[in-house]
Amino acid sequence: MIAVNFHGNLVDLLSGKSENGPFITFHLERRTSVKDLIESFGVPHPEIEEIVVNGEMVDFAYIVEDGSQIEVFPISSQSNFFKPSLLRPDSLEFHRFVVDINVAKLASKLRQLGFDTLLPRNCDDAGLAAIAGCQRRILLTRDRNLLKRKIVEFGHLVRAEFPNDQLVEIIKLFGLKDKIKPYSRCFLCNGLLEPVAKEDILPFLEPLTKKYYHVFQRCLDCKKIYWFGSHRGMMDAILHEILALC
Ligand SMILES: [Zn+2]
Structure with a gap:
């Protein structure tokens, strides 16, 4: 018999196999890695921060044996993606x-x-x-x-x-x-934005934009032009609203 205990929000991901909430007990029917075993219950491995089998931390390739007690912990807001861990020895350098x-x-x-x-x-x-x-x-x-x-x-x-x-x-x-660095990247193509002088882009501006706006940015990749106008004021309001919820 094997016992698996899913912690935190991993419980929400459990598929119909689990009728007993986060605690699952079952007989092992075939040789399997702990990754495949956990995923068979509907929990994808990137959602997992740590796996403990019989009190010892293990990696995804660990082969499960009958009689094991398995604890599965979720990635959370406390997780550090920039520090190597047993499950992810090659940590991230950036949030991309x-x-x-x-x-x-x-x-x-x-x-x-x-x-x-x-x-x-x-x-x-x-x-x-x-x-x-x-x-x-x-x-x-x-x-x-x-x-x-x-x-x-x-x-x-x-x-x-x-x-x-x-x-x-x-x-x-x-x-x-x-x-967060708002207005630093093109939302259409992901290119970085650079400041651009109005006189350098005059032929590309609509008459009203030309008349009323004076500060511009341009995408280094797709060349889309952005200006600091009413659109930006609206975006600031939305951003403010979203950040208040975070
Ligand atoms: Zn672009």
Whole structure:
């Protein structure tokens, strides 16, 4: 008999197999790694901070034996992604994201706050997982099977349904509040913005923009022009509202 105890918000992820809440007991039917065992209950491995078997911390490749007591702890706002751990010896250097198309609006919102965020289009699950793994990005998705892919080390199953709530969820979980740099990145393409003199872009401005606005930025990549006007005032208000919830 094996006993598994899921802690914290991992309980919300448990699939129908668990009728006894966070405590699950069962007979082991085949040789399996602890990663595969945990994921068979619906919990993708990037959601896990620590696994303890019979009082000892183990990694994802640990082969489970009958009679084991397994404790599974979640990633939380207290987790440190920049410090090597047993489950993730190769820690992160930056908060950089890759976002699944099923939470696409979250990508532009993260970019508006200055976070390096990719939103690959026409990319299958294998491609998305490879970008997360190879570029060491945090994968954000609502597809838990995508998160179960081994190459994905850092990721999160987005719980909230609406984009602003999703943004609050991500800011809180990854402790991003102090790292926000609004208006530093293009929300269309993820390129960095640079200040640009009005006289250098006059031919690209609409007559009213030309008349009323004087401070501009331009995306280094797609060349989209941004100006400090009414749009920015609206964005400031939304940002203020979101940060108040974080
Ligand atoms: Zn751009």
